[in-house]
Amino acid sequence: MRATGMRAASALTKRIKWTALGVLTLGLAAAGAAEMAQKMAPATTPLTATATILDEQGQNQGTATFRQAGTAxxxxxEARGLTPGQHGMHVHDTRLCQPGIDPAVNKPVPFGAAGPHFDPGxxxxxxxPTAGNKYGHAGDLPMLTVGADGVGRASFMSDKISLTGMDGIxxxxxxxxxxPDDYKSDPSGMSGARVRCGTIVRGDVTTRDYPLPGVRTFPEGVAYDTKKDVLYTGSAATGSIYTVNPTSGAVNLFSEGGSLGRSSALGLKVDSQSRVWVAGGAAGTVSVLRPDGFPVAILETxxxxxxxxxxxAPAADGSVYVTDSTRPIIFRVSPxxxxxxWxxxxxxxxxxxxxxNLNGILATPDGRYLLTMQLNTGDLWRIDLKTKAVKKVMGGLTRGDGILLNPTDPRTLYVARNAVGVVSKVAxxxxSGTGTLxxxxxxxxxxxxxxxxxVGGxxxxxxxxxxxxxxxxxxTPFRLTRFKAF
Incomplete structure (x- = not known):
């Protein structure tokens, strides 16, 4: 049941206008301005994506295209083989155009694996389709109108969705x-069965995924051992650590979660001795594991x-520096x-x-500085290892998490920005005293x-x-994703 106040607030955000071409433009008023500030305009060529629209038998029945145009x-x-009239159309949360369980009826339905409506707000x-994302699903789109020939066509602009950022589709x-969609009944406007589905994909970038086992893996940390040519990743939920062969993608359990009290594995690093260092999150521990997974030490803060x-952050002198995200201290583990x-x-x-607060941390190759990211402020900091002087490098890296220097170009920093859903490149x-996105x-x-x-380049x-x-x-499966440094 909707509260009257919520409906009134939603109405304040709505603004509909028809262009001369009859294209519906969806806009946000002032009440939605904060949402738009979270979206990021493309740096160069606008991003584009497509979706091949499939029927229940997996046959191609049309195409949808998406092009970033500023903040919209x-x-x-265009979709074929549909009954004439209006059809509800929505962006759903996952990429899976497969059967899945509908929780409303507790049985498999076509395209049920696509999950619920996309609802980042x-x-x-x-x-x-004009309600701000605080008041309605971002995935609530205009309807598709199908003609007597069974072909449906729609063309519109929406600032509820984006190809990047927190509203990324x-x-x-x-x-x-x-x-049809009545635009009021939860969860999907009484729009009935799911009859077509298409995964929204970007075709101009190459990636490789490494699937991981488990239904509660939640991989937080990742590290690469150049000597052994092996990736390590750790589970934030269980503390288990896995190895991944970067060539074959084969995954093996390296150290089981729960061992010696490790219930969470956050940041991971590999030192010059091929030892694996593990940040223990709320346990307040730093674990050091031998290359065979046997514990060398469990250090308690x-x-x-x-x-x-x-x-x-392993440093050139053999020390390792450690961030605590809730206590304003940087710890140091001596050789x-x-x-x-510290x-x-x-x-x-x-x-x-x-x-x-502080989370991602690294030591510069010249041994002079630490760089560390503060997630709740979006600030990147530099700390002098000799004098301990602190300098703000830059701000604006909203939801900045882990950081990485390009190994062949120490003036290039990559920042994983978790809820924003991007990797940012900083010059x-x-x-290392100033930075530019x-x-x-x-x-x-x-x-x-x-x-x-x-891993290499x-x-x-x-x-x-x-x-x-x-x-x-x-x-699922959870995954790591590999891409060319940009």
Missing amino acids: VAVTV MSHNHDS LNRSLIIHEK PKSPNPYINDL DLKLSA LDLGNTPIKYGPGI LSAD VAEEPLKGLRYPATLTA DVVVTQSQLDKLQGGTPE
Whole structure:
């Protein structure tokens, strides 16, 4: 049941106009401006995507195209073999145009695996194509009108969706229903069965996925051992750590979660001895594992009601620096595996606030600085390893998580921006003291990218789906995604 106040607030966000060509343009008024600020205009050539529209037998029945146009997306749809009249049309949460369980009837239905309507604003409410995403699903689109020949066509602009950012629809699905949409009844406007489905894909970028086992893997950390030619990734939910062969994609269990109290594996790093370092999250621990997975040490940080050991940075002198996302301290593990509080951040420009603070961290190759990302502010910081002086490099990296320097170009920094669904490229000055955002790459659709590592000239990023860790249904298999450094 909708509250009257919610409906009134929704109405304030609506603005519909018809262009001279009869194309419906969907706009946000001032109440939706905050949503639009989360979307990112393309840096160069506008992003484009397509969806091949399939029927229940998997036959091609049309095409949809999507083109980023500033903060909106231009959409065209043509679908065949439908009954004349109007049909509800929505973007659904997953990429899977396969049968799946409909929770309303608890039985398999065509295209049920596409999941519920895409709802990044967490509105939990079906509404019109002009409602702000706080009030209705972002996936609520205009209807498809089908002529007597069984062909449906639609052309419109929507600023509820994007090909990048928090409202990104890449690697999700476009669903056409059998009936009209009443734009008010939850969950899908009484629009009936799902009769067509197409996965929204970007064709101008090449990636490779490494599927991972398990239904609660939630891969947060990733690291690469150049000596052994092996990737490591760790589960935020279970603490298990896996190896992945970067050539074959073969996955093996390296260290089972729960061993020696490790219930979570966040940031991972590999040192010069091929030892694997593991940030233990809320356990407040740093684990060091031998190349065979046997524990070398479990280092405990000082007792606290709210620890959150997030990431680690091996430095040139053999030390490892560690971020705590809730306690304003950077820890240091010496080469002889002694842990100490290295820097009290309370006396620096870095100010801790609610949520996740410092997380991703790395040491520059010249041994002079640490770079670290503050997720809740979007600020990137530089810390002098000799003087401990702190300098803000740049801001604006909303939801910045893990960071990675290009191994062949230390002036290029990559930032995984989890909820924003992109990897950002930052050009650093020679002393890493300033930075400029130069590109933002959603690849083929990232699901909460958390950390990155380099494999030769490529980058591997985790699709952690940590937004589904406490609720919701994650897409499986979980995966790492590899792409050419850009």
